[in-house]
Amino acid sequence: MPADEEPAATCPHCGHPFRSEHARDLHVGERHDPTPAERERYEAALETERDDLWLFHAKAVVALGVTYAATVILYMVVLGSFF
Numbered sequence: 540m541p542a543d544e545e546p547a548a549t550c551p552h553c554g555h556p557f558r559s560e561h562a563r564d565l566h567v568g569e570r571h572d573p574t575p576a577e578r579e580r581y582e583a584a585l586e587t588e589r590d591d592l593w594l595f596h597a598k599a600v601v602a603l604g605v606t607y608a609a610t611v612i613l614y615m616v617v618l619g620s621f622f
């Protein structure tokens with residue numbers, strides 16, 4: 540991250556700066572031996588990550604569906620103008 544940016548959180552184990560507490564919580568859980576409280580935050584952060592991923596997939600599926608529908612409609616319009 541850029542040096543002039545104030546970190547939102549720092550790792551209590553190695554002092555690494557992070558843009559968000561979310562990123563710090565993930566780092567602590569993955570790189571260090573987390574305390575029970577840190578472990579809880581790590582799992583909560585993982586949960587958030589999963590939700591974001593799900594939303595991303597849902598949006599991708601919707602976009603694909605819209606593209607497919609548009610293609611089908613276009614086909615029908617093109618075919619309709621021929622017959």
Ligand SMILES: [Zn+2]
Pocket residue numbers: 550551552553554555566567570571
């Ligand atoms: Zn660390």
